[in-house]
Structures are given as structure tokens and as C-alpha cells.
Amino acid sequence: METYADLIECEDVLLFANAAITSTGQREFHGTAGEQRLSLDFLHRYVQGNYPDLYAATLALDINDHNAALIIANLLAERAGDGRLIAWRLERMSPPRVYRFFRRLRRDGVNNRRTRAVVRDWLTGRPDLAFDAVKYRAQVKSAVRHAHLRLPGELGDFLFAPFSRARYETPVLEAWRRAHFDKSALYDLPYTVAEGFAARHGIGREIFLERIAPRLTRLERLRLAESASRGKVDTEADLAAMPLVRLASYILSLRADVRTSRRAELVGALRAAAARVAGARAGTWESVAAVLDDSFSSFGSPVKRRRPLAVALACHYLLEALAGDYRGLWLSRGTDPLQVRPYGPTPLGRRILDALEHRPGLLVIVSDGWDNAPPGLAGEVLRVWRRKLDPGGEVGIVHVNPVYDADRFDVRRLSPMVPTAGIRDAEDLPALVELARFAEGRTGLGELRAYLEDRAARR
Known part of the structure; x- marks a missing residue:
């Protein structure tokens, strides 16, 4: 006991x-x-x-x-x-x-x-x-x-x-030493170091980017996407290899018309990255529904721009890869994930009702938890569902929240009837669904200690 x-x-x-x-x-x-x-x-x-x-x-x-x-x-x-x-x-x-x-x-x-x-x-x-x-x-x-x-x-x-x-x-x-007096030597250096030598030698930006292209890392290619297009640096091959949330953040930073014109490339990269993360688990989660938060607060902040929305977009494609039958519901009621943007209130309750109507095997809610249209409806929907309509827990429900609430010392929860786990990277989603069972009260301290010890032993 x-x-x-x-x-x-x-x-x-x-x-x-x-x-x-x-x-x-x-x-x-x-x-x-x-x-x-x-x-x-x-x-x-x-x-x-x-x-x-x-x-x-x-x-x-x-x-x-x-x-x-x-x-x-x-x-x-x-x-x-x-x-x-x-x-x-x-x-x-x-x-x-x-x-x-x-x-x-x-x-x-x-x-x-x-x-x-x-x-x-x-x-x-x-x-x-x-x-x-x-x-x-x-x-x-x-x-x-x-x-x-x-x-x-x-x-x-x-x-x-x-x-x-x-x-x-x-x-x-030796390349670093020679780069002080030899322009050609700087192209054998890392980009961030070579950039300083290029400025010192007065080398034009377009010429520099074209010649340094083979030395660029994937992240540097994405950060320099706009400059790279002028400098003829190809970034297409690097997209599918990026971490899911980072790739989603890059896509959300593009203008809507750019996303439209590059649709096949961007969707293909997202699905390839999601398939890589899903691995052998692809298609094994049977019926899954997701309620995805694209309300105005998913903008995040100036230092974490669109981070919550990027997590939701990445989770959408990962869940699509994991599930045999998948349905993603955005709060805005939009049907094109590639064009989501942070806008409007947070009507979580209504969209949770829409998702539960089809009785999926698993419902995943990706949101910062600020339910405000109307306030508290999501919590009441989940309470009634768990106590009256599905007391046996046939539909698994997990809320993952990408935003820490400093006042609560925790991520904001929708209901005590549903486990909530913090999330930062979509790659962690399968492990978080596993960890969430500890928050449901069905397992206790002994199991949690064993889980942590097992994770540590596998490192």
C-alpha cells in the first residue's frame, strides 16, 4: 500500500x-x-x-x-x-x-x-x-x-x-592561419568563422555563400534560406532530415504564398520526417483523433516565435504517421495544416466534442490549456465524458502542453480527469503518452521509480 x-x-x-x-x-x-x-x-x-x-x-x-x-x-x-x-x-x-x-x-x-x-x-x-x-x-x-x-x-x-x-x-x-592573408583558405573553415574573414577581405555576400555552400550545416542552410536562394545554395535535400518541430518552425516562418508554391516539397518533408520518427510504430496506434491549438496564443512570444503552433503542426504529422486511422481537428476549423497561423480564441470544448463524437481509440489534445471560448467548457466536457459517458476509459485521452505556466509551477491542465504532460519536441510524443499513465493515478510511486531507473539504465 x-x-x-x-x-x-x-x-x-x-x-x-x-x-x-x-x-x-x-x-x-x-x-x-x-x-x-x-x-x-x-x-x-x-x-x-x-x-x-x-x-x-x-x-x-x-x-x-x-x-x-x-x-x-x-x-x-x-x-x-x-x-x-x-x-x-x-x-x-x-x-x-x-x-x-x-x-x-x-x-x-x-x-x-x-x-x-x-x-x-x-x-x-x-x-x-x-x-x-x-x-x-x-x-x-x-x-x-x-x-x-x-x-x-x-x-x-x-x-x-x-x-x-x-x-x-x-x-x-592551418586554414585558419592562412585565412588571415589568403582569401581562398577561408572556404576550408566553418561558416561562422569564414564569414568574419570574408568581411575582412571584402568578399561579396553572393560569391561567399556560393563558394561556402559545401561547408554549411543543415541548420545553417535553413537559417540562410533567403540568402541561399540568391546565392544558389540548395536547401531542399536537407528538409526531411530536420527534427520535426524545427522543420515545422521553418515552414511556419514562410509566407503563405511560398508555402502554397512549395506545397509538395514541404508536405513531403514533413511526412518523411514524421515517418522517420515513427519508425516501426508507424500505423500501430489504430484510431487516433487530435485537437490541435492554432489560437492566437499559439504565437508564443518574440523569443519563442510560433513555437506552440510548430509543436502542434509537428504532432499532427507524427500522429498521422503513427495511426492507422487519423483525424486532426484544428481550433480554427481549417482543413489545410500547411496554412495554419496563430489566430482567434481557444474553443477547446467544442472541438473536443467534435473529436469524441467518433469515439477514437485515443484522443490527443495539443494546447497551452487556456480554454476561453467559453472558459471552462473543455474541463466540463472531459468531466462528463469520463464520469457519465465513458467511465471505463475505452477512449484514451491525453493532453500534451508545450507551454509552462510559471504561476502554477506546471503546465496548465484542462481537467483532473485527464492526464497532462509537458511537451517540447514532437519526437517525445510516444514516450509522453506512456509517461502520462503515471498522472492518471492507475500507477504509483513504485512504478514511476522503476520507469525512471529503467530509462537511466538504458542510457
Whole structure:
């Protein structure tokens, strides 16, 4: 028998997981950045102080990099946590974020032996540290100093005395040295580094983009889409390989007429990306309906522009790939997912009724939870459905919310009758549907601990 304290612990951990998945400490539609950071800081302190083992285990969940970095920093400061799990989580982060994290450790004075070992092992494991030294020179230099490392040979010279050598044997280091006086050498450098040398040498933007094209990463190609079109840089082949939400964000940033003219390409890329994420699970979810929020609040904020809408669009295509029979319902009642835009009120209740009318096997609601047309209707619909019309739970219902509510220390919920999970990337949707069962009260702390331990063991 679980005690009341066990139930509280289970609820607290799930609450923290939702926050760690959705909140990045940035401004949201209904909350300022300061409110987000203050709320998130309290949750980290509360969970680490009361449930230190579970706090560390949440690194195994699909939390965002911002919160993963906060957890790792707190664990290193306390000399706690599983070193293998910390190393695994750092490997999943992008190199720029890890280098910023190392600089934060240095700023905060976290420099115990374990911290230095973590920095050393991560740097040692980099596939091409010389490339990093060129692209992130100041950050690599800071990390090496903080970990008290001595880099042998020309890499150490490059970081701390770059012009002490007349020539480097490592090609990327030699290209950096030559680029100071040889225009052709800059095209052997990473784009962000070459861009500065191009400006110094007075090279025209169109010529530079055309010649640097082979060195561009997928993200750089998308960010430079408008310039790339003028510079004859092809981006089409990269779209289907992008993460779903990032691809959706890119598509939503395009003008409506551009989306129309490129319809076949964009829809094909979304479906290919969704099929890649679905993998062997494609078509295995039988009957699925989704209520997708494209109300005005799905705009997000100036720093997270259209992020909630991008999550909804990505979930739409992923659910289409996962389900044998799928029906997507947008709040705007639009029928063309490619042309969705943040507009109008949030009539969740009415669209939930439309979805339940067909009694799907699973109903997924993707929304920030601000039901306002009329207020509270969604919660009442779900209450009546669960208690009166479907008490046996034949229709599974899950609400996934991409927006953290700082005032509630959680994502906003529609009804206590329906589990709610925070979501950031559509790729996490299958795992979140699995995790949501812990919020329904059908499983308890023992199962949650086992789930977290199993996730950690698989890392």
C-alpha cells in the first residue's frame, strides 16, 4: 500500500518533469522571462532538496537542454549523481550549449575534481577537437583552463599562442592561419568563422555563400534560406532530415504564398520526417483523433516565435504517421495544416466534442490549456465524458502542453480527469503518452521509480 507521502512524491516528480520538458526560462505568451526563471529555480531547489535521487534520474527523461544543464550544474556542485548519466546527457547536447555550460561552471566557481573530470572526458570524446578549437575558440580555451588541462602539441599552441608557429600540420588550424592573408583558405573553415574573414577581405555576400555552400550545416542552410536562394545554395535535400518541430518552425516562418508554391516539397518533408520518427510504430496506434491549438496564443512570444503552433503542426504529422486511422481537428476549423497561423480564441470544448463524437481509440489534445471560448467548457466536457459517458476509459485521452505556466509551477491542465504532460519536441510524443499513465493515478510511486531507473539504465 502506498502512503500519502508516496502519492505526493509521485505528483511532485511528475510536476517537475513537466516543467523540465517545457520551460526554458524564456518569455511565454502569458508569462515574463523573470517569472519563468524564478518559478523554475524554485522547482529545482525543491525537488533536489526533497528527492535527490529522483532529481538526478530525471536526466534520463526527454527534458530540454536548459533544464538538463541546470540539473547537471547542481549535481556537480553537490558532487552527486551518476557520472555515466551526466556524460550521456552532455553528449546529447549541442557543442555550443555544452561550452556555454562549462563557462557557467567557471563563472559560478564549480571546480571540484569531479567537475574537472567531466569537462576533461567530454573534451577528450569530441570527434574533432581541432575543429571545435577553430569554431568555438574562446569557449574551448575557457573549458581547458577551467579543467586545468594541458593540451599537447599544436592544439595547445593554437589556443594560447596561435601565431607562435609558422605552419600547422592540422589542416583546419592551418586554414585558419592562412585565412588571415589568403582569401581562398577561408572556404576550408566553418561558416561562422569564414564569414568574419570574408568581411575582412571584402568578399561579396553572393560569391561567399556560393563558394561556402559545401561547408554549411543543415541548420545553417535553413537559417540562410533567403540568402541561399540568391546565392544558389540548395536547401531542399536537407528538409526531411530536420527534427520535426524545427522543420515545422521553418515552414511556419514562410509566407503563405511560398508555402502554397512549395506545397509538395514541404508536405513531403514533413511526412518523411514524421515517418522517420515513427519508425516501426508507424500505423500501430489504430484510431487516433487530435485537437490541435492554432489560437492566437499559439504565437508564443518574440523569443519563442510560433513555437506552440510548430509543436502542434509537428504532432499532427507524427500522429498521422503513427495511426492507422487519423483525424486532426484544428481550433480554427481549417482543413489545410500547411496554412495554419496563430489566430482567434481557444474553443477547446467544442472541438473536443467534435473529436469524441467518433469515439477514437485515443484522443490527443495539443494546447497551452487556456480554454476561453467559453472558459471552462473543455474541463466540463472531459468531466462528463469520463464520469457519465465513458467511465471505463475505452477512449484514451491525453493532453500534451508545450507551454509552462510559471504561476502554477506546471503546465496548465484542462481537467483532473485527464492526464497532462509537458511537451517540447514532437519526437517525445510516444514516450509522453506512456509517461502520462503515471498522472492518471492507475500507477504509483513504485512504478514511476522503476520507469525512471529503467530509462537511466538504458542510457
